[in-house]
Amino acid sequence: MQRRDFIKHTLLATGAVALENCQPKDPYAPRKYEGQIAIIGAGAAGLYAGYLLEQQGANYTIYEAAEQIGGRIRPLKGLADFDVELGAEKIRGSRSTLYDWAKESGASLLPTSGTDYYQIGTLLRTEAQWNTDLDFRLAMLLSQQARSYSGNETTLAQLMESTKLVSRVRHIPDALIANNYGTSANRLGLLGVAETEAIWSAGRDNYLLGNRSLLSVLEEKCKSVIPKVVLNKQIKRIDFTNSPIVLEDAQAQRRFADKVIVTVPLSILQANDIQFTPSLPETKLTAIRNIGMGAGIKVALVFNRRFWEANTGSIYTSGSVPEYWVSSAGRSTSSFVLSGFVTGERAEALSGQTSTVIIQNLLKELDTIYGKGTATASLTNAKVMDWGKEPFIKGAYSFPIPNGGGLLTRQTLSQPIQRKVYFAGEATHYGGHSGTVHGAMESGRRAVEELLRDVV
Ligand SMILES: Cc1cc2nc3c(=O)[nH]c(=O)nc-3n(C[C@H](O)[C@H](O)[C@H](O)COP(=O)(O)OP(=O)(O)OC[C@H]3O[C@@H](n4cnc5c(N)ncnc54)[C@H](O)[C@@H]3O)c2cc1C
Known part of the structure; x- marks a missing residue:
């Protein structure tokens, strides 16, 4: 396929365009499906797929391996005086259902528009100053x-x-x-x-939610979906040889479904944590190998005072954590929270250390930038979230590897098998929104549309 055709096709197929065009109508109305649908994973993709199936009055169950919903969206209460996001935090762009939902839920959307700072040597300066x-x-x-x-x-x-x-x-x-x-x-x-x-078509601005967590927005909108989630249910085997499809969980209990939407992280497929029978086609196995997903750590440092400049956007450092931003901006006047995010080799290096050692070292690095002892003396609380160590996530989010085949590889990853097994999740988004929450949701929509198309 020519690249231009691929892009046009992609924008339609991933929902990035169709989403807006279809909003006033109900694109699902004539496609009632009576079969049983299983969704694997209750992250953004799985919950939104459930939401769309709920609108159809379809029979579905969501199986979630973890003890909570949300996947890579996980707010933490009690660390500061607002919910600190240990995973996804920013809404990327304003052209998405996620953005619309946040608005409708009354969340204040704070554009991340501060001044960025860059460290070179021991000096921290703005772009204009450098x-x-x-x-x-x-x-x-x-x-x-x-x-x-x-x-x-x-x-x-x-x-x-x-x-x-x-x-x-x-x-x-x-x-x-x-x-x-x-x-x-x-x-x-x-x-x-x-x-x-x-x-990319979601818009370039990023937003923090001022007065609530990302998960609370999804929970509010997916109120009727949440009772359909079965927690602590890790699916280990999907046998789609016959009908119905047999799903086997970690306790070897069996469940049955006519169709399955798999939304687990790419790393779970890469680790063969789910056994498919018959095995996945070679093209899909190649696609699974040709997209990257690796270590990712988010650190939240809570201070009793602000020692960075007012209106700071991101702080780009040469230390162990390449980027920090001010998570408390617009959210609190008494907790001062810097969130740091590190992926790849640097995250792998940190991953071998204890949280205490990681925090001590990061404080030392911040002390070098902001003056002797400043960060260390002001710390009141901290949390290290190592996503690579989460057994049902195993990493940060998907990225393009060299010679990986780009978006076409993601499209191959997304392909349904035998009109029975459908694939969603951020890594399957082939319209440029992989690695995001709204992209995960759009992939859930695409999978539901494929499924419904197959039953009319
Ligand atoms: C630290 C960090 C920061 C991020 N920041 C942002 C941000 O600011 N903005 C943004 O838009 N995006 C951000 N992202 C990316 C975003 O979080 C993800 O793209 C999105 O949440 C993925 O949703 P998903 O539904 O595809 O997958 P997930 O959220 O991973 O959901 C998949 C679910 O499947 C479950 N599961 C796994 N295996 C099984 C099994 N065998 N059986 C049953 N269930 C299973 C998992 O427990 C999980 O709940 C960030 C990600 C990380 C890690």
Whole structure:
């Protein structure tokens, strides 16, 4: 398929366009399905698939391995005086059902519009302040170019090498691009990045929710779905040889369904944590291998005072955590919370350490930036969330690997099998919104549409 045709087809198929066009009508009305549908996973994709099936009066059950719903959306109460997000926190763009739901729920949507700061050596300055530093300017230019890269496949690390970007500023593209995409500079395929950036259609602004958690928005909208979730039910085997499909859980108990929507993280498929009978087609197994997903750690540091500049957006560092942002901005006037996010090799290195050691080291690094002892002396509470160690998540989110085949690979991953097994979840989004909550929801919609199309 030509790239232009693929993009056009993709925008329609992933719901990125169809979503808006279809909103006034009910696209599902004539497609009532009487069979039993099983959804595996109660993250954003699974819950939204349930929501759409609920609208249809369809029979469905959601099986969730963990003891709570939400998957990679997990608010934590009690750490600060607002719910601190240990997973997804920002609504990426304003053109999505997630954004609309947040608005409808009365959440205050706070654009993340502060000033960004960049560390080079021990100095922390804004882009304007670093403007006379030619190395910094090259690092920023290269970050921009990486987003629209064309040519032979390369990693971000190779691009930095070939442009002779000096080491004192290499952490900047690494933080702005690779860490944001969920990995390290040497693991990120830039053709996949450019393709993703070109097709992104949700809008460029990011929003924090001022007065509530992301999960509470989903819970409110999916009120009638939640009773259909069976928690602590890890599905280990899906046998779709005959009808009905047999689902076997970790206790070897069997459940039956006519159709299954699998929404588990890519890493769960990569680890073969679910055994499919018959086995998945070779094309899908190749797709599973050709998309990346690796370590990811989020750290929330709660302080009793603000020692960073007012109106700080992100703080990009050369330390163990490439990016921090102010999670408490607009949410609290008495808790001051910096959230840090690290993925890829750096997250793997931290993952071997205890939370106490990680926190001590991060405080030391912040002390170097903000002055002797400042961060250490102001800390009141902290939490390290290692997503790679979560048994049913096993990583951060999916990213394009070098020569991975880009969005076409994600489309292959999303393909249903025998009109029985459907695939959703952020990694299956082939319209540029992988690695996001709204993308996961759109993938849930796509899978439900495929399923309903098969039964009319
Ligand atoms: C630290 C971090 C920060 C992020 N920040 C943002 C952000 O700011 N904005 C944004 O838009 N996105 C962000 N993301 C990405 C976003 O969280 C995900 O893209 C999205 O939540 C994925 O939803 P999902 O439904 O595809 O998968 P998941 O949320 O992972 O849901 C899958 C579910 O399947 C369950 N499961 C796994 N195996 C089984 C099994 N065998 N049987 C039954 N159930 C099973 C899991 O427990 C899980 O609940 C972030 C992710 C991380 C990790």
